[in-house]
Amino acid sequence: MENGLEIARAAAEAAARQSYGKLVAWLAARTRDVAGAEDALADAFAAALERWPKAGVPDRPEAWLLAVARRRRVDAIRRRLTGEAARDHLRLVAEEMEASMNDEELPDERLRLMFACAHPAIEPGVRAPLILQTILGFDAATIASAFLVSPATMSQRLVRAKSRIRETGIPFRVPERAELGGRLDAVLEAIYAAFAEGWSDPAGTETQRRNLATEGIWLGRLLASLMPEEPEALGLLSLMLFAEARRAARRSPEGDFVPLAEQDIALWDDMLIDEAEALLGRAAAKAVIGRYQLEAAVQSAHTARRRSGRTDWAAIRQLYDALLAIAGSPVVAINRAVAIAEAEGAAAGLAALYVLGDDKRLADYQPYWAARAGLLARLGNTSQAAEAYDRAIGLERDPAVRRFLQQRRAGLGDGATKG
């Protein structure tokens, strides 16, 4: 019963966010004034979040929100709370929208809004928060806690970004084919950043961060539905679903970190994995390879263990070769070295890691030291392995992963006597 209520609540909230995001996008696309659009709808959105879970979602949710917004406007003007911009927006609504909305659905401009939020003239770090706020209606405090910055700082950055959209004349439009690639990358990156913020809290101890992974997937689904022919949009959603499918398996019941290779496949979510596979298949059919499709393909190769009982490391290595060629980064290079170690032996993997040794960014990068420690340990080089584990332990923020690394380091003693 309680579960049923919870589901109804979640559905009502999702509907409120859908309608809110559509209305903000529709209004902002016409005025370039995101803050004004949000202001005009803030009260109505709050009322929807409160009322819809109890009374049910109205037949025409957008019309409901608009009606409330207009009614509230009268009170607000009386209290002098609504600014000039919000009034302008509501006038626009009155004049233009109600006529056109009688029979037709409100056009969905959220894709354009996403492209405005992830415009190259907007600072990269604020793009994901901006999308979360404008499309999903999250307040600055919630976003701030997810991104681990103070609410005041986040609020200021969001306000600045919105005024920049207006002042700089950033357009609300989907870029033409010729420039779509780079611009779409920025949108994908922002959505993935939202997902990754939530993903970094696998145990879900910080509720708001865990929710953010869900919101990242929500945005990914929205993007994939708005750009169903775009292989990288499908690839990103597939990647996030593969990762999400393994959430329950990433920690033991005691809260300990469980590495991918040791995860209990019974805890993987088969439905999500199947959906991810189907998306990847659809993306692959377009025959335009990209970073997110390759990363999703790596995940797919990992989950193949579900059926075959073993991981296809040779395939994973090839996928990382391709990733390195089109989107090389230290992270990709390390993962590739790990795949080489599994496919060809620890010595080959370690050689691939050593090639990276000159990159200064790696000195403070935990996965580099953890991978190095693991390979050194396998080769019986315990003293160097211990040193590398110490570096990795010192760099790790997550206590569960730290405990895991400490256990591995403690286990070196046995290896040393045997070796």
Place this chain on the structure above:
Amino acid sequence: MRYMLLIYVNEAAMAAAPTETTYEISAAYGAYTDALKKSGAWLAGDRLKPTQAATSVRMANGKTNVLDGPYADTKEQLAGFYMIEAEDADAAIAWAARCPAASAGTVELRPIWEQTM
């Protein structure tokens, strides 16, 4: 919207460039200006004399303070400007990217503060 394209280049390097290069640069600016005018985007634009010719003026306590030299000592100096009409930031960025200064220095894009009634 109206935008200013503020052109910043390294004056010293420009001055030291061989005549042939200077000629090529002028030709490039000429072609760029023509393109702006043909498209109807051009509103104004000119080249500025080097910062050696600059004078900075400030009023303090009712007295006019005149200093020789530019306002700020920077690696690249303001060397010219265009004022253009563009539909939005993307169109303005596209024009800025075509400006010869974008390859040799920096083009700063600033929307003009329009008076609204």
